[in-house]
Amino acid sequence: MFNSPYHALLSDAVDNALLHLYSEVSASTRFFPTIKRNEILVRYLKPKLKSPKYKLVKAELKIMIGIGRNPEGNLEAKLIELNQLANKNRQNTTDAHSLFQLMELLDAEHNFDSKLFNPDIISVADVIYILPEHIEHCFADDGKQVAPVSLFIESDRTTELLLAIDNSELFTTELKEWNEQKKQAHILLHPIKAEKNTR
Numbered sequence: 611m612f613n614s615p616y617h618a619l620l621s622d623a624v625d626n627a628l629l630h631l632y633s634e635v636s637a638s639t640r641f642f643p644t645i646k647r648n649e650i651l652v653r654y655l656k657p658k659l660k661s662p663k664y665k666l667v668k669a670e671l672k673i674m675i676g677i678g679r680n681p682e683g684n685l686e687a688k689l690i691e692l693n694q695l696a697n698k699n700r701q702n703t704t705d706a707h708s709l710f711q712l713m714e715l716l717d718a719e720h721n722f723d724s725k726l727f728n729p730d731i732i733s734v735a736d737v738i739y740i741l742p743e744h745i746e747h748c749f750a751d752d753g754k755q756v757a758p759v760s761l762f763i764e765s766d767r768t769t770e771l772l773l774a775i776d777n778s779e780l781f782t783t784e785l786k787e788w789n790e791q792k793k794q795a796h797i798l799l800h801p802i803k804a805e806k807n808t809r
Contacts, residue, residue, distance in 0.1 A: 652678040704753025758798040
């Protein structure tokens with residue numbers, strides 16, 4: 611069921627909306643109450659109403675935007691609920707969704723927080739930084755990864771991070787650059803879906 615174009619499109623919209631929200635929130639030190647989070651999500655979803663790509667799920671997008679505009683609504687909670695429902699039912703997740711899953715896993719099980727890289731903010735050790743343009747350009751409209759995603763980290767736990775990512779079976783890693791003195795690493799994430807699908 612979740613492999614149909616309709617469900618793939620709906621999952622894509624939900625995953626990318628949550629990624630966008632958490633990217634904006636992580637790039638700031640401010641507290642974001644529900645009403646502000648709703649505004650960020652509505653701003654992200656609204657242009658998709660006019661996109662031919664999202665024609666199949668236009669009605670659902672309108673409902674989401676309606677929840678976000680309701681003073682009592684909590685669009686983030688609704689999107690998380692949809693995300694979890696899709697997780698339980700679909701067999702093939704998109705690569706964009708896998709990135710979201712990976713960041714959650716690394717934070718919850720290995721204490722590696724993740725943030726969008728901002729040159730104006732001082733980097734913190736043991737935090738994974740992702741380039742904002744990579745979230746936008748490394749994934750196609752259907753959520754499939756089309757280019758390696760770069761991760762940057764300053765940590766003496768880099769080997770642990772590489773193992774954690776490889777063991778997640780969501781992506782494979784490539785240590786692109788390593789500065790031993792500064793303990794800084796540039797890691798590339800490659801998709802593994804193609805390998806799985808050929809078996």
